[in-house]
Amino acid sequence: MKAKMISGCVVDDMGNPVKGAFVVVQSSDLPAKDIAIITNDMGVFRLELPGGDCCISASTRSGMKGVKKISKYTSSNITPKICVYY
């Protein structure tokens, strides 16, 4: 199973992009790099996913959190949206 690069975005419960959220691979089938990505002004991030199923999470300074599961069958063309809320 090969690692893949994905781009996605973090939004709040109103659908607005969230700037400055921290995105990491929370759990995965294969070991993931322990680095955290910060979303840009548009709430966009890019992340390397290890092979297999995984779960990515986003959190903000204000305490909002959200997670998204990504299947091993998902192509690298997808743009997952993580919704964060209190």
Add this chain to the structure above:
Amino acid sequence: MSTRYDRDVCSDSPKLEVAAIQKVMFYEGNAGAPSLQEQPCPSDQLIVRGKQDSALVSKISFGQSLLVPGYDRRSRVLDTNSDPWRKVCALEIIASDDVQMIGTGWIAGPRLIITAGHCVFDKFNNEWMKQIQVIPGRDGTAEPFGRYVSEHFCSMERWTSAGDENYDIGAIILSEDLDSRLGSFAFGAYPDLFLSSQMINISGYPICTVGEEQMHHANRISSITDHKIYYDVDTEGGQSGSPIWFYPDGATEPVVVGVHSNGAGRSLKANSGVKITPALANKISEWRTRQ
């Protein structure tokens, strides 16, 4: 540099007794300003030393770098002015496409910060990072030793060309010397038999504290390969590049033996980092001389 030799005798052959010599390679650090470490600080109680020889507890793997779901076994370090905590640095990374990341590094020389290879070389763009800001001993908004800017980066060719996780280590060469009070970590390469079951310490800047507060956990090494160390120590995103240190034979000075890089997947029950091999120790020593 001092060296010592361990003799590991293998007598499988009926005719020959082969002695495999495993060399200890050690490069000294610098404790830093004595005035800053006259008083023992409360966070020193977090540090573990020695070996643990009882059987490893078997665990179910949940694929997280916080190895026990629902529990975070790390503690916040409150005395980041003190040794060795002040030698651990928060990293604010800007990639060549302006994506921001956070990581951790440790001081290995007057201008040298060691971290994970993926913190200095971005496989997404196949380029070096644009800039990294280094904040030694950061504690929230307090930056007791200021912040420093990267001048250039180094890594292992096997990481930059092939992405080989066995060589996921990198160096940040700073544009100016660090505050001399900070000192630097000693580092070394030790035989696997020596490292086996050692209690190790890992401290870094994870996202649970938005990369601004230092978190530490210590536990034992669970297994070792030629290039990696696996351990039952909690970590999290943002702690890539954290030092893995121990205290050999009751030494008072910490010695770094690896660099944290990966959280556990479900296929493993342990987090892992790159082991400092003799070749890597020599490479870090060479990076120390770069300006």
